[in-house]
Amino acid sequence: MKRKLILTLKTILFLILLGGVLCTVMLVTERKTSYMKNKDFFEEAKKDHLDVLFLGSSHVINGINPIDLYEDYGITSYNLGGHGSLLKESYWQLIRALDYCKPDYVVVDCFMMDRNYDYIDEMYEETPEEFRQAAISQLHLNMDAYPLSKLKIAAVKDLVHDPDIQKQYLFDFMVYHNRWNELEQKDFQRLTGTSEYNMLMGAEMKHELEGSISYDYEYDTAARLPEHTVCEEYLMKIIDECQRDGIGILVTYLPFAAEPQDIQSANSAGDIAAQYGVPYINMLQMEDIIDPKADLSDPGHLSSTGAKKVTDCIGKWLSENTDLKDHRGDAEFSKWDELSAGYDKEVRDREISYRLLTTQLNMLTLGDVSAALYLTEDSPALQDPWFRHLVSNLTGTDKIEEAGRDHQQYFLLMDRASGNIYEAVGYEPVENMDTSMGQMTYIPIEKKFRLLYLTSDENNNFLYDDDHLEDDVQLITYDNNSGEMLSHIYCESSHNYEIEE
Structure with missing residues (x-):
């Protein structure tokens, strides 16, 4: 009897140890992207801190920043968008999320509403296999973080x-058990709870730009989808669910370089919103909401500056049309302040230094630092319409167009503290510029020699360095308040605006 008891205890202990080992292996080998994206959702939902949920595809995950929304309006939200997510997946994402929280508002974007198939692993007969495999892989981002349940099985x-x-989604160890060769430090940090995670409440910002985007379509207000689609049906289900639960809903169509089927989808989404009596913001029709050459990271996705503009548009609507609370200054929401400070630092770092000059110039539109820009008369950048556009977008003038047309050197000083912008073309000097560094003077002498100095210190020339005579672009950044110089970037623009580290 005693031997039998000992054997039973040993068996139980073995099974416990085996279970612990299996759980550890599963945690280590699991792909961490879903955990990293959704970690704060579960924590903030538990605290009842989420007033708004955002649903949609990568247009949403890259196009709406909950940290900007909090910083500018005090509204707390979570971005539940997923790469490649159709409205059918957005519906199930909402249903799963409602198991953890009840938001005051849901904002759902309708990109890809023209898709009319039932299953992501089948799509259309003519769909390339790599598209199907991409959709199967992308679904893991929003699915893996949720524990196995009847609801997850139904989804x-x-x-x-x-x-x-x-x-794969119900027992994801089947997919990840062979990841041993891919494991990184962050995979093991999951065991201690110290692994990296998304710091933007589910959003992912794209900072870099694409300079060759066409955005010249003509919007046809009469265009509609030729047939009722599966995605239209699930938009109706999302609206039904929100109205049944007493949750406010806003339908959107975020801006990008749209194609004809997108315009059809946008108009059809408006019809459904009108049918249910819910508000709709169609940003494809809002010509001035983004600058395509500065606010799109690629034809389909917003850059971080574009996301800030879109987030601001939605924030204004929510502040004017709802009674959502402003949580800024509330100690209970101190984590949001910490995340906001972290993102502000990330943005500022990119304004001060980034590996691409075009990205750095565009980030300077956010105004966290002041800057001086100089281009030589033979700079290839002056003959690049996109680069000139980025500078004009920064200054609000077309002075650089004159420099490009006449092949003349160009100088810009933009002082955020005073709000002053100084520009010069050719051999035009600018004296006694008021800046947070002090009064400054710019005097061009010859092609490879020009002066920029504090009026009180003529011996210190900011725009000359023997080691950088061949660089045709210089960018200096300095602190808006203290005047402290933060960076001095030299660049050969013929090298795709890449900045040497």
């Missing part, structure tokens, strides 16, 4: 047809 079965593929 997976509605989104995926193949039973074998369904198992």
